[in-house]
Amino acid sequence: MKKYSHLFITKIVVFIIAIICVIGVMQAVVEVEVENDAEFSNAMEDHYFQSWSYVKESGELVKNLTMLIEEYKNENHILSGVTIDEDEWIREKENLFSDYRHRSSSYNPQLSEEKNYETFTQEYADEIKQLKDKMIKDDLKEYHLHLQNLEESEGQLYYASDGINVFTNTTITERKQFETYPSYLIFEDYKQEFFPKEIKENDNLYRLTQHLDQIDPENKAIYVAFETAYLNSEIKEWQENKVIATKNLYKLAWFLGGFILSFCYLVLVIGRKSFNDQELHYHTFNKLYNDINIAICLVLIPIWAVLIEEASEKIDVFLIPITVPITTVLLILLLSLVKHLKSKTFFKHTLIFSLIYKLVTFVGEVYRSGGVGIKTILIVIGYPMLIALTFFMFPVTIGIAAWFAFKKVKSFKALQDGVEIIKDGNLDHRIEVSGKGEFGRLASNINGITDGLKKSVDRELKSERLKTELITNVSHDIRTPLTSIITYVDLLKNEKDSSKFEEFIEVLEQKSKRLKILTDDLFEATKASSGNIPVTYEKIDITSLITQGLGEVNDDIQKLELDFKLNYPKNKVYILADGKLLWRSIENLLSNIFKYAAEGSRVYIDIEDLDNEILVTFKNISATELNISADELMERFKRGDESRTSQGSGLGLSIAKDLVEIQKGRFNIHVDGDLFKAIISLPKYKSNNE
Structure with a gap:
């Protein structure tokens, strides 16, 4: 596999497999959620009465009934203004008062808020009445909407009463009559009864009962029953959806697993020609800046969602033509991002970073290469521009400028003190100035001069010491045999006994050879040292x-x-x-x-x-x-x-x-x-x- 793992054709094949897997995932989701109005959760449900579908249908009915008997009751109740939400009413009046405060000439800032509010209620009486009428109309609209929703209920029998107002779509009003149906819900006098018992095991039951928790159960009763034909139809639809959801859930798992594996493979091999290849190879589309890349991805996803929404009626026809090109572009862009992550150039290869880097580099090069005059001009021009761009954080900018100036003054003082110390003869002193600015380079140059001077002084001292030792040693080593030669020559001159001549001549020969060896070694050492x-x-x-x-x-x-x-x-x-x-x-x-x-x-x-x-x-x-x-x-x-x-x-x-x-x-x-x-x-x- 190592032979074929990084081939271009292998990468193309795996890329196509990844696209096919994405299409498979989309088709599974569309078939369940769009075409069949089902959910993948159906595959995990064992019984219709334990399903989300049952809770959704029943919950909508119970919600409409609870709103009617607890909130709206009847039209006269709504027209009296009792149903208006107190918090919303206060909020709307505050908005009107704010409008009065800014526009009306009657508003007097010298008066208290209470006095101004009294004037406001008198002057804006018509507007307040219109506002209240509008809110009442909105509640009436909601009231009739709930009634309309109840009228559309088929196969669902209901009876709801608060002791005065009654909402029902059947002639039966007794609890026992509702209990004769194959499934019912009873809410009366703080009691809740569900049939069949599987309903109590429904994990989503709280979404149904949460509407009941908002009402005062005293003198209130809600009876709901489901006819056999309605239940059979719902159960049959749920079973069909369960089969579809189960099939597509497996399909979804396989395609999702295939996409994950193929994507992981592409992440592993992208940019390299073998497992041992340490260099990342780039293509033309990799030159696209990463932030632009991400922006395109963020735009393509909502475009895909809008196109799918527009084509929802014929989604089976348009799903592949819409998804394939967008998914292809997205996957290419994602792999390009992965390649930059692997090369650790993710942030460096962004348009924002490039612009900032080029600007900072340009200013830095001008600043470093220019003289004091150019640097002064840059500071004089640049600082006001910085202030203008960061006016919202002016104190921070001032603080940074003060810190920068303090550092420069401190560096200059360190240079000044260091030069004084070196001038007094302390060649071991080092001027410590951090940074790579002008002061830093000047300090480094002065330290370099000091080091060179110190080395020169050390070499000169060592040379003087060696010269002194050389003269002393040469004098000592040459003088010893030379003294012996002179001594024995004098002895020869004054010696009368010829028998000792041979002994003196032998000593003279030894000392002269010793002197020759010293002279030859000195000559050879000088010649070798010179490299000549x-x-x-x-x-x-x-x-x-x-x-x-x-x-x-x-x-x-x-x-x-x-x-x-x-x-x-x-x-x-x-x-x-x-x-x-x-x-x-x-x-x-x-x-x-x-x-x-x-x-x-x-x-x-x-x-x-x-x-x-x-x-x-x-x-x-x-x-x-x-x-x-x-x-x-x-x-x-x-x-x-x-x-x-x-x-x-x-x-x-x-x-x-x-x-x-x-x-x-x-x-x-x-x-x-x-x-x-x-x-x-x-x-x-x-x-x-x-």
Whole structure:
């Protein structure tokens, strides 16, 4: 199914199924509610006397009778004005008085309301009489309407009396006579009797009795009976409606379920070409703004309802032609909304949002790109316009403006105070101004200048410190062998015993070699630091290079009884580097190990393949305590033994770092107690580099 689930033809088929299901739902509703004047509730009813149909027919009859005996009674009673609703009468007179107050010259604001009301009743006597006559006529109209409704009752016998007025359509007046019929309703002296007993089990019975609750039952009686022919006709119609409602209820359930499933499927796959497709694909109709989309949907629904109402007499003919196009458009628009919901652009893709966003963006760009003059003009023009548009909430607008001005003044004060602090030499101070406005950018720029100045000062201080240490260390390291050379030269000059000449010459040779090593290392460190060394890149088997190098220094390894452990990948790994420069870096690290590693200890060399680069790690245990940080060790003329008794120049690690970086690599060292670790990272050789 995954192969076909997101195909365009599959979506079209499911879309058509959804439309068919909507048509099926509409046809089921029309067949029950319109064509047969039934209700779906008929399908759930077990007996006619427990149905809504029985309550509806009986309730209308009981309502007419209760209104006549309780409210209207007879024409003379209505003409006396007693039936006029008191609240309505007061309300209508208040309307007349309001008209008098605004239009009549007789109204005097200086007088009390009571005095003005007396004048009103005299001046508007005719209008008040006409109003009362109209309300009496309306009640007479209602009275005759109820009588007319009673006259149209066929098969329903009734008798209603309040002791004086009687309303009946039969010659029988005794309760026992009504009780001879197959179904009757008796309301007399606070008692209510229903037959057959199934009526009492009707869930809608309260809608029938609610009319009786509004009358005073004293001296009032209402008898209602239903003839056998009438009941048989009603029961037969109810049974037919029950069959129709049951059939269409199942039809409705199936089509509604089909629509829900097809719609859920369309919601799931809409906009995507597969389940793994993370991108939503849009069509032309998806460009329609969502608020316009919703407005069209809200217009189409009442249009459909009006068209259905107009075609109610031939609904079976016009239902499909009316429903199909409107449902198709509605479903397309709904799926477009769903697509924007899935892409989280529902609110952004509205016309209102677009207009507001473009206006705000335009004003914001003009405000940000313009100078103080343009911003001032925008504020001068924009604020009155804002006041005019929001005059109904003027205090809120003033409050927002005051808050905005306060923020700007606060930002300016923070800038002013911050510049004063920085001017006094506190380069660690930061000016905190929130927002992305002009003050925010200015604060950020000042902080950037401060950071740059602070870094420059720190670099200068560090450079001065390193220069001082360099001069001190170079002077110390060069002066030591040079002093020895001068001393032994003087000894040679004054020594008479020729047997000691050989010993003095040997010392002179050692010291001169030591001086040469120092001079060469200093020259090489300067050259490596400047980067003025030609680099020839080539494919190098790093494992073979280190293995061969360890063979060359095997004598030093055996002399110090060091145990080298080389770990490397099973497959050969190649790097892109300069063989000579790389070996010089590794040689410096090995030389460092021979000078400072504890005798008889293990030395680990690990080679790791990290896809794009090769990592070479050297680890050894120092013979002396490393009470110095990794950063200090990297500085020139720094040695692991602060006593400076070793033969190293202190330039080995610095030279190794510079040479590795010249080859586009990285060099780092870590110190953990007596464990010294050096890490070289170089680019991995790939076939496309050949």
